[in-house]
Amino acid sequence: MVSSPSFLKIRAIAFSLINLFSLLWIVLLSVYMFYEWDTSDPAERPIVAVMLLTDTLTLVMLLILLILPFRPWLDAARFLFLMLAHIGIAGAFAFWNPSFHCPTATPDSEGVCRLLNLYILVASWIIPVLLIMYAAGLALAMVRSSPHNNLPPLERDSILPMMLPTSAGGSHVLSYSYSSEKAPDRGLTSEERRKHISEVSSRTNTGSVPSSLTKLPPAFFV
Structure with a gap:
């Protein structure tokens, strides 16, 4: 955002406005010093x-900043000095x-002098108010364009079957957990329960599919 074309255009407009006021103020102060120098305190x-x-220093410095390549920290340092x-002189x-x-x-002369x-x-x-406004806008743009505010969104884990590991035969391994094939606890003895657990574990380790998925087609399809 700090180096975007829109921000650089706003920066050029702000610099031109500050330079215009600086030039007018230099002219008015010069006229004042020429005519009222002897009657002033x-x-x-x-x-x-x-x-x-x-x-005069502000006018020259802003012109130099417009010519040089834009660097946020250079602008911030010089605007802090300005x-x-x-603010000190005002x-x-x-x-x-x-x-x-x-x-x-x-x-009458005293009234004109005080006016x-x-x-x-x-x-x-x-x-000073214009400088503060630009410095605040530059600080806001630097904060919004900081790396902490532009972190990429977290990538979701892929759940496509092609992302699963493949077995030695080239087919995707289908894993089965005991929770998905768990038989009802009621009505089974401890021996039958241990046998069922061992069958599920063997299918999970070898990557084989259930027998219902590997059943041969009927004879009339051959």
């Missing part, structure tokens, strides 16, 4: 710079966001 600037670097990086921005100050001269910080806070979690 000094403690906010390094976090935004690391966020921009993380999105998830930790994005969590850091969310933690420090209440303490950010906007050194502006007018109240932009809120947009950055919300948008910084979009790519």
